[in-house]
Amino acid sequence: MHISTKCSVAIHCLIFINEYGGKQKVTSDLLSLSTGSNPVTIRSILSSLKKDGILSVKFGTGGATLNCPLKEVSMYRICRAIEPDFVSKLFGVHALPSPLCPVGKNIHNVLDCSYQKIGNDLCDSLKRITLEDIISDYYAIRQKTD
Amino acid sequence: MHISTKCSVAIHCLIFINEYGGKQKVTSDLLSLSTGSNPVTIRSILSSLKKDGILSVKFGTGGATLNCPLKEVSMYRICRAIEPDFVSKLFGVHALPSPLCPVGKNIHNVLDCSYQKIGNDLCDSLKRITLEDIISDYYAIRQKTD
């Protein structure tokens, strides 16, 4: 019910593929080592990103490569690829308010009004950040710490 | 790791208290009936809201009342009262990236850059919605469905 850690792992993978995808075969096992998450999880993440056209994975022989200019891959697109209705899962809602109470009867609709506004704002915010920005952050941080 | 359902329950309670707080004694048991969540959960939510000065709860005899003009109670304030570091829990992050990999070594810092921007935007968005807005939504919806 939160924006999944899968999203963080996906970004990790995308940076990795951008960095090493040309030079070597980037497999789910390799990404598993780098991210510390399970190769099956990686494969399911790559599969989602693939369906969205963000990257390609060679079946049989293996290896992932980016499929799309960095600036066209927004965080919104990544989140949506990983979890299509991530917005509606942002806020948890109590499932069983009393239908006998005027507040209980209407609370879901009332909350929806505000949560929809907030969800829209969040999407806008996510659209403003692209993989290009993230990768330039990555280079900036590497320079500082090297 | 998401914005808790406690936040939805808190809003439910605040609407209820605003509506009935003057007329009758609003106890945690009553709110439990209306929300469908446990009285202990309600008490812990009210306790958080109380600490933030949003409402008062009479100890001993019982009953909750609002303590603050509706327009001064933003969703940001509610979320923060319930869960002080809700922003940092918005995005899950994989715990153990490889320190041997240049990407793994830096990924947490890289993600922080973007997640901080998004967190700030979210806070702005939450600050723009107040209990006053929510309660006027409530009245509007009640009129439609009655």
Next chain:
DNA sequence: TAATGATGTAAATTTTAAAATTACAGGAGG
């Protein structure tokens, strides 16, 4: 053409976080 090293998925298990429950001490007011 068989062996190798990948992907793609389904199903079961483990882990983790959230919420409910139980239990009880303590205060206000009739």
Next chain:
DNA sequence: CCTCCTGTAATTTTAAAATTTACATCATTA
């Protein structure tokens, strides 16, 4: 002093996420 309530700790239950296991399938190459 009895009743109804709050405050809070500790335990149990529930639900969601991630890992693990297992295996069918596919391309390359030796």
